[in-house]
């Protein structure tokens with residue numbers, strides 16, 4: 001495995017609307033994208049850009065905060081929020097060039113890959129690796145988006 005770019009930090013929240021106010025007013029975020037529903041994952045999602053470097057230039061290629069709020073019927077985020085009512089860091093997402101090769105590598109190392117690769121919130125294939133096999137961190141692996 002070769003450590004890839006940290007694409008985003010997944011943050012579970014009971015209210016994306018409240019989290020937007022926090023990231024705008026407390027953290028000074030200047031690039032907050034419109035929330036959208038991912039019905040097949042049962043979550044509402046909102047991406048907050050962070051600057052690409054310490055000069056605060058901003059831009060899409062900085063690591064993003066991925067805010068996730070459960071839609072009615074969602075169980076996984078809802079159960080996380082039962083334990084963490086104010087929300088909290090939910091997962092880290094790293095990019096890989098080849099999602100299928102990465103899945104085979106994690107499985108060869110005895111890590112529990114959760115389900116088959118599926119389309120994630122950035123529109124590329126993703127999978128998750130169980131937190132118990134990843135030092136306590138639910139880890140999302142996503143195929144690097146193709147350059148436009």
Ligand SMILES: CC[C@H](C(=O)O)C(=O)SCCNC(=O)CCNC(=O)[C@H](O)C(C)(C)COP(=O)(O)OP(=O)(O)OC[C@H]1O[C@@H](n2cnc3c(N)ncnc32)[C@H](O)[C@@H]1OP(=O)(O)O
Nearest residue numbers: 041043045068076079090091114120121128131136137138
């Ligand atoms: C924006 C959409 C995005 C995308 O498509 O890109 C997503 O879909 S993210 C939103 C939801 N999807 C997922 O989270 C998929 C991966 N998650 C899972 O499959 C489960 O949540 C799983 C397996 C991590 C835990 O499910 P389980 O039913 O086993 O829940 P438990 O509460 O019983 O947890 C067991 C054990 O794991 C610990 N745990 C649970 N969640 C996390 C976490 N986010 N980070 C770290 N650790 C976590 C939990 O504390 C339990 O530990 P224990 O010591 O046994 O108490």
Ligand SMILES: [Co+2]
Nearest residue numbers: 010066093140
């Ligand atoms: Co994610």
